[in-house]
Amino acid sequence: MMRYRVKVQGMTCTGCEKHVSVALENIGATNIGVNFQKGEAIFKLPDGVEPETAKKAIANTKYQPGYLEKIQIQEKVRLGDEGDYDYIIIGSGASAFSSAIEAVNYGAKVAMIERGTVGGTCVNIGCVPSKTMLRAGEINHLAKNNPFTGLHTSASDVDLAPLIKQKNELVSDLRNSKYVDLIVEYGFEFIKGEAKFVDDKSIKVNGKQLSAKRFLIATGANPSIPNIPGLDKVDYLTSTTILELKKVPKRLTVIGSGYIGLELGQLFHHLGAEVTLMQRGQQILKEYDPEISEAITEALTEQGINLITGVTYERIEQDGDIKKVYVEVNGEKRIVESEQLLIATGRKPNTDLLNLHVAGVEVGPRGEIVIDEYCKTSNTRIYASGDITLSPQFVYVASYQGGVAARNAIDGQNKKQNLESVPRVTFTTPSVATVGLTEEQAKEKGIKVKTSVLPLDAVPRAIVNRETTGVFKLIVDANSLKVLGVHVVAENAGEVIYAATLAVKFGLTAEDLRESLAPYLTMAEGLKLAALTLDKDVSKLSCCAG
Ligand SMILES: Cc1cc2nc3c(=O)[nH]c(=O)nc-3n(C[C@H](O)[C@H](O)[C@H](O)COP(=O)(O)OP(=O)(O)OC[C@H]3O[C@@H](n4cnc5c(N)ncnc54)[C@H](O)[C@@H]3O)c2cc1C
Numbered sequence: 001m002m003r004y005r006v007k008v009q010g011m012t013c014t015g016c017e018k019h020v021s022v023a024l025e026n027i028g029a030t031n032i033g034v035n036f037q038k039g040e041a042i043f044k045l046p047d048g049v050e051p052e053t054a055k056k057a058i059a060n061t062k063y064q065p066g067y068l069e070k071i072q073i074q075e076k077v078r079l080g081d082e083g084d085y086d087y088i089i090i091g092s093g094a095s096a097f098s099s100a101i102e103a104v105n106y107g108a109k110v111a112m113i114e115r116g117t118v119g120g121t122c123v124n125i126g127c128v129p130s131k132t133m134l135r136a137g138e139i140n141h142l143a144k145n146n147p148f149t150g151l152h153t154s155a156s157d158v159d160l161a162p163l164i165k166q167k168n169e170l171v172s173d174l175r176n177s178k179y180v181d182l183i184v185e186y187g188f189e190f191i192k193g194e195a196k197f198v199d200d201k202s203i204k205v206n207g208k209q210l211s212a213k214r215f216l217i218a219t220g221a222n223p224s225i226p227n228i229p230g231l232d233k234v235d236y237l238t239s240t241t242i243l244e245l246k247k248v249p250k251r252l253t254v255i256g257s258g259y260i261g262l263e264l265g266q267l268f269h270h271l272g273a274e275v276t277l278m279q280r281g282q283q284i285l286k287e288y289d290p291e292i293s294e295a296i297t298e299a300l301t302e303q304g305i306n307l308i309t310g311v312t313y314e315r316i317e318q319d320g321d322i323k324k325v326y327v328e329v330n331g332e333k334r335i336v337e338s339e340q341l342l343i344a345t346g347r348k349p350n351t352d353l354l355n356l357h358v359a360g361v362e363v364g365p366r367g368e369i370v371i372d373e374y375c376k377t378s379n380t381r382i383y384a385s386g387d388i389t390l391s392p393q394f395v396y397v398a399s400y401q402g403g404v405a406a407r408n409a410i411d412g413q414n415k416k417q418n419l420e421s422v423p424r425v426t427f428t429t430p431s432v433a434t435v436g437l438t439e440e441q442a443k444e445k446g447i448k449v450k451t452s453v454l455p456l457d458a459v460p461r462a463i464v465n466r467e468t469t470g471v472f473k474l475i476v477d478a479n480s481l482k483v484l485g486v487h488v489v490a491e492n493a494g495e496v497i498y499a500a501t502l503a504v505k506f507g508l509t510a511e512d513l514r515e516s517l518a519p520y521l522t523m524a525e526g527l528k529l530a531a532l533t534l535d536k537d538v539s540k541l542s543c544c545a546g
Contacts, residue, residue, distance in 0.1 A: 007066035011036035023057040033105030083211045090195040091218035093120020095386030099402035106411045110188035113195040119179040122395040125240045137270030147466040197359040214409040221347035221387035229315040236341045251338035259426040261344030276306040295471040295489035373416040375405040421505040425494040433493035436485035436504040448478040458538040459526040474530040481509040
């Protein structure tokens with residue numbers, strides 16, 4: 001028996017899945033898993049039945065079969081033998097759900113354990129609530145700072161209570177439709193409680209021992225709190241609690257300016273607070289190209305956000321409602337005072353309570369679970385995925401890894417994760433989006449590079465928007481002209497970066513970007529202009545990059 005995966009277009013609901021499933025059953029296929037959201041069907045064919053027969057059977061329904069691949073099967077879990085479950089998943093975030101759904105599609109008996117709220121970080125306290133609040137902040141900011149009239153009025157007091165209510169309703173709707181409802185839809189078991197390993201075959205939840213053939217640890221991460229004297233005696237906020245504030249503070253200090261600190265700091269600036277962002281390093285978003293860091297620094301400072309870099313923290317005190325951060329900057333002592341203090345210094349993996357040593361699971365220096373390219377831990381029965389592994393902390397990475405883990409843990413495929421072209425977006429205004437190598441990383445790999453740095457005032461969309469602080473940077477291999485990295489600071493940079501991701505992932509060249517039509521007056525046209533300016537002066541180009 002061979003196992004296959006075929007892409008299927010045209011499915012829109014579970015009824016469509018059923019039609020495809022029946023069509024496959026009728027030609028003798030078994031172990032059928034059809035997923036309309038992924039647009040694919042996975043099945044086994046008995047010896048003698050050609051895969052083309054399966055494609056024809058699907059085409060005879062009203063759906064369109066596409067790319068078909070043979071799935072390599074390695075050591076497959078024997079479903080339904082000893083043990084309470086085939087697969088126990090600890091955590092119920094994006095990584096856990098994508099893994100559970102994939103495992104159920106392979107016929108596994110799955111249990112998911114969650115100690116907090118179903119859905120984990122992204123939907124409850126991360127992407128969804130922060131982005132809906134950011135949008136509200138942007139609208140408030142635009143209403144007060146009109147780039148066309150040049151009108152700047154001071155931000156009026158924003159009533160946060162109705163915004164928080166709307167945000168909570170949205171979170172609840174999405175939690176139900178994207179998580180809670182799927183538990184019934186896919187038929188796996190959900191157990192509320194905290195899981196701890198007893199040995200490498202079982203865990204304990206609510207005093208009950210449960211065993212499984214395979215495990216997935218997808219327990220995510222939590223705000224990491226720095227060791228600054230006095231901080232433990234101060235009422236500080238984290239990315240979770242700041243999104244519950246009912247009142248915009250007069251002043252907000254943010255310690256840490258990674259993507260969460262920048263987004264939330266700017267959100268409260270847009271809502272009318274006086275915001276000070278502080279960090280130890282000299283350059284914000286230091287892992288990116290210097291041009292990107294400079295452009296976002298310029299944009300934030302132009303908007304009136306106080307940015308203090310190169311900070312040494314001495315202590316923090318609270319005086320009534322006022323939080324006082326005592327710092328030294330360039331040898332000068334300063335006290336930064338504010339009504340609210342946000343700590344946004346990264347997120348640390350939730351490994352400490354899992355009792356991992358009894359399961360033989362190796363933990364790295366920052367508390368992360370060490371995994372290999374198959375998402376397997378040092379114990380071959382136990383997999384891990386998402387933020388717990390300190391892979392890039394984005395929900396699409398967590399979800400992708402959860403899927404890879406299930407394919408390997410349950411279906412015995414030898415699927416390697418590929419995180420070579422992970423797009424990263426910081427949803428500030430302007431936003432920051434990058435994919436692929438920085439110039440420094442490319443050079444460290446010994447690649448001779450050509451770069452193009454295109455200021456945003458050369459991009460027509462930015463000119464008509466009257467928002468020209470920003471940059472496009474393109475890094476290509478000097479010999480092959482293959483696109484190695486794209487880095488953008490611009491309005492809608494997050495939308496632009498998907499095209500760039502395809503360019504990096506599929507090895508497109510600067511020539512390909514030049515030769516492809518780019519719609520005029522889109523920000524994505526900046527990609528083409530950046531490719532053209534590898535060899536030409538952009539000011540010499542006519543309209544439409546001609
Ligand atoms: C403010 C903020 C904004 C963000 N914005 C974005 C964004 O715009 N785009 C983006 O891609 N990413 C964003 N992220 C990151 C994204 O939310 C995470 O990368 C992603 O949600 C991680 O998913 P996960 O499945 O690994 O873990 P989580 O979603 O964190 O799930 C882990 C779950 O495990 C549970 N758990 C922990 N220990 C145990 C235990 N012992 N037993 C039982 N349960 C346990 C936890 O309660 C939690 O529910 C943001 C994060 C934050 C904080």
